[in-house]
Amino acid sequence: MTFSLWRGLAVGASLFALSAGASAADDAAGDLPLSLRLSPGQYKQIIADVFGPTISIQGRFEPEIRTDGLLAIGARSVSISDTGIERYDDMARGVAAQVIDARHRDTFVHCKPQAANAADDACAKQFISLIGRLLYRRSLNENELGTQVRVAAESAAKLHDFYAGLSTSLAEMLISPDFLFRYKRTETDASGQRRLDGYSKASVLSFFLWNSVPDDALLKAAENGSIHTQEGLQRQVDRMISSSRMEGGLRAFFSDMLGFSEFEVLAKDPTFFPRYTITVKEDSQEQTLKTIVDHVMVRRGDYRDLFTTPHTYLTRSLAALYNVPLPEKTDNGQPMHWQPYTYKEGDPRAGLLAQASFVALYSPAGRSSPTARGKALRENILCQKVPPPPGNVDFKFVQDTSNPQYKTTRDRLTAHRSEAMCAGCHKITDPIGLALENFDSAGGFRTKENGVVIDTTGELSGVKFEGPIGLAKVLHDDPAVVSCVAKRAFGFAAGRLPASQDADWPKIEAAFKDSKYNVLELMRRIALSDVVYTVPARQVAAAQK
Amino acid sequence: MALKSQRLRHLVCVLAGVGAGLSASPSHAETRGYIVSWFATATNVVDFKANCPLDKNGGQVNLNVRQLMGIGYTKEEALQIVQDSGAQLTPEFTKRINVNAKLNDRPVPIFNYPEATEDPQIEMVTGKFAYGFDLSSKTAQKFEDPDTHQMIDNQLWRAVGCLDSFRAVPPGKPYPEELSWNLMIDSAPGWSLRLVGDDLSKDGKVTVILDRLTQHLQRDATGNVLSNATYIMESSKRSHNEFQAEIKNGMLTITPKDLYLEAEHPFYFDIALKNAHMRMQVTPEKIVGYWGGYLKWQDFAYMYTSRPANGADSIGMYHALKKMADADPDPKTGQNRLISGTYRMEAIPAFLADDSGKIVAVPGGGEESTVAANTGIKVAN
Numbered sequence: 065m066t067f068s069l070w071r072g073l074a075v076g077a078s079l080f081a082l083s084a085g086a087s088a089a090d091d092a093a094g095d096l097p098l099s100l101r102l103s104p105g106q107y108k109q110i111i112a113d114v115f116g117p118t119i120s121i122q123g124r125f126e127p128e129i130r131t132d133g134l135l136a137i138g139a140r141s142v143s144i145s146d147t148g149i150e151r152y153d154d155m156a157r158g159v160a161a162q163v164i165d166a167r168h169r170d171t172f173v174h175c176k177p178q179a180a181n182a183a184d185d186a187c188a189k190q191f192i193s194l195i196g197r198l199l200y201r202r203s204l205n206e207n208e209l210g211t212q213v214r215v216a217a218e219s220a221a222k223l224h225d226f227y228a229g230l231s232t233s234l235a236e237m238l239i240s241p242d243f244l245f246r247y248k249r250t251e252t253d254a255s256g257q258r259r260l261d262g263y264s265k266a267s268v269l270s271f272f273l274w275n276s277v278p279d280d281a282l283l284k285a286a287e288n289g290s291i292h293t294q295e296g297l298q299r300q301v302d303r304m305i306s307s308s309r310m311e312g313g314l315r316a317f318f319s320d321m322l323g324f325s326e327f328e329v330l331a332k333d334p335t336f337f338p339r340y341t342i343t344v345k346e347d348s349q350e351q352t353l354k355t356i357v358d359h360v361m362v363r364r365g366d367y368r369d370l371f372t373t374p375h376t377y378l379t380r381s382l383a384a385l386y387n388v389p390l391p392e393k394t395d396n397g398q399p400m401h402w403q404p405y406t407y408k409e410g411d412p413r414a415g416l417l418a419q420a421s422f423v424a425l426y427s428p429a430g431r432s433s434p435t436a437r438g439k440a441l442r443e444n445i446l447c448q449k450v451p452p453p454p455g456n457v458d459f460k461f462v463q464d465t466s467n468p469q470y471k472t473t474r475d476r477l478t479a480h481r482s483e484a485m486c487a488g489c490h491k492i493t494d495p496i497g498l499a500l501e502n503f504d505s506a507g508g509f510r511t512k513e514n515g516v517v518i519d520t521t522g523e524l525s526g527v528k529f530e531g532p533i534g535l536a537k538v539l540h541d542d543p544a545v546v547s548c549v550a551k552r553a554f555g556f557a558a559g560r561l562p563a564s565q566d567a568d569w570p571k572i573e574a575a576f577k578d579s580k581y582n583v584l585e586l587m588r589r590i591a592l593s594d595v596v597y598t599v600p601a602r603q604v605a606a607a608q609k
Numbered sequence: 610m611a612l613k614s615q616r617l618r619h620l621v622c623v624l625a626g627v628g629a630g631l632s633a634s635p636s637h638a639e640t641r642g643y644i645v646s647w648f649a650t651a652t653n654v655v656d657f658k659a660n661c662p663l664d665k666n667g668g669q670v671n672l673n674v675r676q677l678m679g680i681g682y683t684k685e686e687a688l689q690i691v692q693d694s695g696a697q698l699t700p701e702f703t704k705r706i707n708v709n710a711k712l713n714d715r716p717v718p719i720f721n722y723p724e725a726t727e728d729p730q731i732e733m734v735t736g737k738f739a740y741g742f743d744l745s746s747k748t749a750q751k752f753e754d755p756d757t758h759q760m761i762d763n764q765l766w767r768a769v770g771c772l773d774s775f776r777a778v779p780p781g782k783p784y785p786e787e788l789s790w791n792l793m794i795d796s797a798p799g800w801s802l803r804l805v806g807d808d809l810s811k812d813g814k815v816t817v818i819l820d821r822l823t824q825h826l827q828r829d830a831t832g833n834v835l836s837n838a839t840y841i842m843e844s845s846k847r848s849h850n851e852f853q854a855e856i857k858n859g860m861l862t863i864t865p866k867d868l869y870l871e872a873e874h875p876f877y878f879d880i881a882l883k884n885a886h887m888r889m890q891v892t893p894e895k896i897v898g899y900w901g902g903y904l905k906w907q908d909f910a911y912m913y914t915s916r917p918a919n920g921a922d923s924i925g926m927y928h929a930l931k932k933m934a935d936a937d938p939d940p941k942t943g944q945n946r947l948i949s950g951t952y953r954m955e956a957i958p959a960f961l962a963d964d965s966g967k968i969v970a971v972p973g974g975g976e977e978s979t980v981a982a983n984t985g986i987k988v989a990n
Contacts, residue, residue, distance in 0.1 A: 334830035339837070341830045381827065384838040389960035389968045391839050396798055396824050 099245040100139040100559055103128060105316050107244075109276040111159055113309070114198050115172065119162045123155040128325060133443060135320050136556045144244065156238035157231075164231040177226040183217035184226055191230055192216065192237075200242045201270075201277050202263035203287070212236060246271060250599050253292070258599045262286030265597050269300065272557040273591060274309040275316035294592075301591045305584055314360060314583070315353045321552045323444055324349050326425055333430045337506035339385045340424065343400075347382045348420035348507065354402065355416065360583045367549055367581040371536040374407040374414040385420060385508055386413055412502055412532045413509060417441070417539075420507030427505040431465050432473055434497025441496050445539065447548035451489055471514040474498055495523040499535040546581050547573070553586055558596040568593040638805045638816075642970030643896055644826060645800040646834035647955035649782035649790070651740040651899055652775055653755060653766065660736035661771035668773045672922050673698055675729050676706045720914045723927040731925035733933065734770035739763040741951040742886035742901040747935065757888070763901070765909065765950030768929035774921040779953060785913060785921050789876040794834070797873040799826040801842050802896065802956045803970045804861075809891070812857050817887070821848035821871050823964070837972050839960040847871060856891060861898070863887045868902065875916055878908055883936070883947060889954075893973030896956040903937065903947035906930040 102110070104125035111119055126148040129138035144152065163172055173191050177184035192212045196204040204212070212233045220229025237243055248268070251261040260268070266286040270278040278286070282300055290296030304310060319325075327349055332340040354377040359365040365373070379400045383390035394401060407414040416422060426440040427433050442448040461470065461479040470476040477498070481490045499522030504510050511518060520531040529538050539545050550573055554562045562569040572589045579585035590596060654660065666672075670691055677687035680702075690702065698706070708716040710725035719726045739752035741761035750767070751760040769775050774784040782790060799822045806815035820842040827835040843849075848871045852863040868885035872878060882902030889898025910930050913923040934945035958972030 332830070338829035338831045338833065339835060341828070341835070380838055381835070384827070384835050387837050387972070389839045389962070389971065391841055391960075391962035391966040391968065392824075393841060393964075393966055397796060 099247050100136075101126070101142045101144065102244055102246065103135060103139060103316075105319070106271065106275055107155075109274075109312055109316075110199070113274075113276045113279075114195065115159070115163050115168070119159055119168070121155055122158050123151050125151070130323075130325075132555060132561050133321070133447060134552060134555045135325060136317075137559055137561070140559050149239070152244065153235070153239050156235040159238060160231040160234035163234060164227045169227060169230075173227075173230065180226050181224045182226060183220040183229055185213050185217055187226070188216040188220075188230060188233065189213050192233055195234065196237055197283065198277055198280075199237050200240075201246075201267045201283070203283075208242075248599075259292070260597050260599060262289060262291050265291050266300075268557065268596060269297075269304065269591055272596070273301070273304045273313040273587060274307070275313045276309065279309075298592060301588055304591075305588055310584075311357055311361060313587075314357060317553060317556045317587075318353060318356050319349070320556060321444060321549070322352065322421065323425065323440065324421070330425060331429050332424070332506050336430055337504065337508065339381075339508060340420075340506035341381060343379075343381045344385050344420065344506075345424075347379050348385075348424060350402070351377055351379075351382055352416060352419050352421040355419070358404075364582055364584070367583050367586075368540045368545060371415045371417060371539045371545075372533075373416075374409070374411065376405050376407070376414075376419070377402045378405045379403075382420070385506065387509055388413075410533065415532070415536045417445075417500065417536060418503065418532050423500055423503035424505065424507040430505060431463075432501060432503065432505050433462075434473060434477060434501060435462075435490060435493045436497070437500050438493030438495070438497030441539075442493060445548060446542070446544045447551055448544070450492055453489065465514075471516045472518060473501055473513065474519055496535065498522050499529065500532055502532055546576065549583070550576050550586055553583070554590055554596070557587075557590050558598075562595070566595045568595045638807055639809050640970040641804045641809055641893065641973040642959045642961035643802040643804070643956035643972075644822070644834065644838075644840060644959040644961075645802060645954055646826070646836075646957045647780065647782075647953075648800075649777075649779075649786045649953060650765065650769070650775065651763075651901075651951040651953040652770070652777050652779075652783060653739050654770070654776045654778060655738075655755075656736065657776060660734045660738075661732050662735065663732050664771075665732040666771050666773065666922065666925070672925075675922075675925075676709075677702065679727065679729065680705050680709050719924055720917050723910065723914050723924055724931075726924050726927075728928035728932075729922070729925045731922055731929055732771040733929055734767045736770075739766040739770070739951070740899050740901075740953065741766070741949065742888075742899075744884055744886070744901070744903065744949050745935070750935065761901075761951075762935065762949035763951050764933040764935045764948050765904070765906070765930070768906075768933040768948070769921075769926055772921055772926065785916075786876070789912075793873055793876040794826050794828070796825050797876065798822045798824060798843070799840065800848075800870055801840060801959065801961050801970075803961060804891065804973075806856070809856070809893075809973065813855070815854050815856055815861065817850075817852040817854045817861070817863055819848070819850040819852075819868070819870060821845075834957060836957040837959060839962060839968075841962045841964060841966065842969075844964040852885075852887070854887070859891055861887070861889045861891045861896075865902075868900070875912060877912065880952070881905065881908075889956075894958065897954075899951050899953055901949070901951035903935075904950050905946060906934045906948040907946070909948070909950070 107125065108121055111121055126142065126144055128135045129142050131138035131141060162168060172195065173187070174194070175187040175190050177187045189209060193204060193209055196209070196212065215236050216229040216233035219232035220226045223229065246267055248264045249261045250258045253259050263283070263286045266278040266282045270276060270282055281303070285291040285296055285300050291300060327345065330345065334340070355373065355375065356370065358375060358377070359370055359373055378386070378388070378390050379402055380390050380392055381400065388405070390403060390405065392401060392403065412418060422440070423432070423437060426436040428436070439450045442450050462476045464476070467476070470479055477490065477494050499520050501513070501518045501520050502509055502511065522529055522535055524535070524538050525542060527538050529535055551561055554569070554572070572586070572593055575589045576586045658664070673691050674684065674687040677690055678684060682690065690698070694702070707720070708718055710717050710719040710722045712722055712725045717725060737753055738755045739761065740754055740756070741752065741763035743759055744762040747762065748760065750762070750764060752763055752766070753759070754761045777783045777787070781787065801820045801822055803818040804815055805818065806813060809815065822840045823843055824840050827838050829835040848869060850868050850870070852866055854861050854863040863886065865884050865886050868880065868882040870880040872880060882900065882904055885900060885902040887898060887900050889896045910927045913921050913926055917923045930948060931944070934948040936945055936947040936949065938945050960968055960972065961970040962968050
């Protein structure tokens with residue numbers, strides 16, 4: 065094991081344990097989290113934001129846990145395993161080596177060492193304090209700074225290389241719990257009340273809106289205290305929402321809400337769905353995120369219209385999957401480009417639910433599944449819970465797609481529901497999912513299955529409809545749809561769902577409605593609300609003792 | 610559904626009408642788009658023993674023995690060398706083999722100067738069957754086509770059909786062509802095929818239009834060619850071909866005419882057929898068929914002599930092709946410059962656009978609503 069990893073393990077083990085213990089205690093008390101582990105997306109975004117997009121990250125991240133529909137909430141319940149520490153250490157050393165290499169060092173190291181083959185504490189301190197402030201989302205204290213400078217000096221002396229010393233120190237910071245976990249620290253305000261300190265507040269804000277670390281301006285607002293004033297907070301929130309980094313936050317939120325982490329284990333049988341290539345799998349996620357960003361940030365559209373919008377973006381591979389023409393006049397051999405695409409009125413492939421990121425993501429490898437699609441729609445879009453199937457369920461009817469007696473999925477599910485133990489849950493999921501049967505397991509459009517015209521009639525909350533267009537219209541008018549996205553946005557910001565004692569919550573919902581369900585306005589209201597910066601009661605109690 | 614089919618026909622009528630480059634297209638016609646997704650020399654190896662009763666050519670080992678004998682070793686010595694060195698001869702021998710040609714009494718590379726090598730007299734096809742078309746009145750050399758049972762000309766197959774590399778059954782291609790197809794498919798522009806007719810679901814007169822694309826083919830998740838993707842066709846007329854044709858019982862045949870499609874070496878320089886014939890089984894989902902005619906035997910031979918490490922006996926093939934060439938004699942030497950030959954091909958549906966990006970052909974057999982909803986062209990009443 066390397067010098068760096070030993071130090072990482074020695075320093076990290078106790079803090080990781082502390083972190084995990086704190087989370088467990090929070091859960092047991094039904095309280096707010098003290099810490100949240102960085103998600104893979106946040107880790108990557110931070111590295112890109114701090115060091116630029118040319119720094120590559122090699123390695124696998126620890127698995128995430130979805131709680132109350134969001135990984136962002138599950139982040140409070142996860143720690144880092146022993147092997148996870150080793151993987152983070154490998155990633156950290158890989159990133160550090162690139163940042164300090166000859167190509168990049170001048171961008172980040174703004175001083176020249178007295179000798180390149182020896183330690184230089186002054187220059188090292190300058191680099192560590194600058195980068196450390198961004199990575200830890202706060203200024204390093206003297207003790208931390210001194211430790212890191214010593215690490216750089218010892219390593220430089222052993223390796224006879226000042227920059228190798230800096231690389232070791234940077235890797236140390238990247239494996240530190242102060243980087244890998246988002247801690248909420250508190251302080252006492254002028255009136256004697258506990259509140260999140262400025263850095264913690266800035267961190268909550270930046271991870272919510274940008275899915276990344278605060279920038280210098282936000283850290284300065286934390287340092288000069290202006291973040292604690294309504295005017296100062298509003299100035300920062302408005303600045304952040306108008307920033308290009310806002311797209312990162314919007315993408316992260318919807319990726320989480322729509323369950324895109326499931327793409328990691330998604331596969332299709334190429335024999336039946338040859339157009340579902342690896343490229344299509346990746347592009348389908350991007351299609352949905354581009355559609356959302358365009359609708360929310362560019363068009364400033366109503367959230368509900370995402371389910372009916374004819375506007376989207378396609379690549380040639382995706383267009384082939386959807387069977388639509390997409391001429392691209394780029395030179396042969398050039399990468400495919402994204403192109404805006406608008407479906408004609410009445411096209412059943414309009415709207416988010418018709419995209420492969422939904423209909424393919426929630427289908428098994430070889431057949432469509434109205435049940436899985438209905439369940440995902442209930443849970444992800446309507447914030448409703450669907451019970452898991454019983455352990456002894458018999459899938460013989462639904463899995464046999466070649467049974468001549470049951471030619472369509474509807475036929476097979478009808479037979480399956482004849483078993484009483486199955487009927488209860490399927491009546492919650494299937495009437496919605498069957499409306500999407502025009503889409504096969506990979507997201508390709510079809511009107512027949514095994515030669516039989518597909519019946520796409522469905523029902524939701526007592527309203528009957530036909531096909532994907534009918535479903536999208538019913539969803540558009542269902543109040544649970546807007547309520548759900550608001551709750552999930554709150555959960556993405558706060559790491560918990562809104563509770564009845566959150567006085568601001570009804571105001572946030574009302575403001576969302578008044579804005580004609582503008583998601584940016586929803587996020588702005590949440591970011592300005594006190595409830596996402598509430599100090600955990602456990603910490604208040606601890607401070608009072 | 611009948612109504613939908615009618616709507617689709619109306620739609621593609623309009624599509625065809627607005628498509629650029631369709632000057633020869635009949636008005637109010639349906640235009641289906643395809644891309645050529647499989648192409649190779651047509652093989653027929655159902656009964657190899659009947660084709661090549663001597664089984665003389667063998668594989669790489671036999672080739673090595675022949676080449677060693679060509680530089681002076683006895684058969685026993687050659688066999689021993691091959692046994693010692695395995696299938697791949699050591700450079701000590703290959704260097705000598707590779708310059709075993711003489712030009713003006715000087716040794717020259719055999720693959721650069723195949724005409725200066727000795728003919729190794731490879732075995733050629735003496736069987737009865739081969740795919741192709743009746744191109745000439747030379748009845749003595751004709752094969753019988755296994756499908757049509759017509760007597761046909763295919764001297765290319767006679768020359769190469771006993772080589773191991775050509776013992777391929779579709780979807781397998783002759784080994785060197787399989788290699789080069791897979792090498793080039795991801796970079797070389799493909800070919801498009803359009804069918805234009807009043808109603809392609811019925812028998813009748815149609816027009817077949819071939820063009821080169823500006824883009825290479827895309828692959829699907831199985832590694833084959835992706836269907837229903839969109840491609841732009843070259844604006845250049847160099848590879849633009851139009852054939853009058855007729856469909857009977859789903860089988861399309863053309864009125865013979867010369868054909869030219871630019872390609873990229875090593876997967877053919879081009880497909881240049883004199884007196885080109887075609888017959889293709891047409892469905893909305895796929896076209897499978899044969900293209901035949903006279904091609905330049907030296908171009909075909911060069912595909913192999915220019916990259917000899919492909920398992921084929923390039924020099925033996927060169928001499929066989931030269932001997933079997935059956936058309937276009939050189940006025941000075943009398944040596945025929947063309948050889949009758951046949952390719953097998955497949956095509957799958959695609960959207961095709963002209964160089965302005967306008968869609969001029971759509972996949973057949975697709976969902977009617979798909980086409981109607983996305984082409985932006987109103988369905989005619």
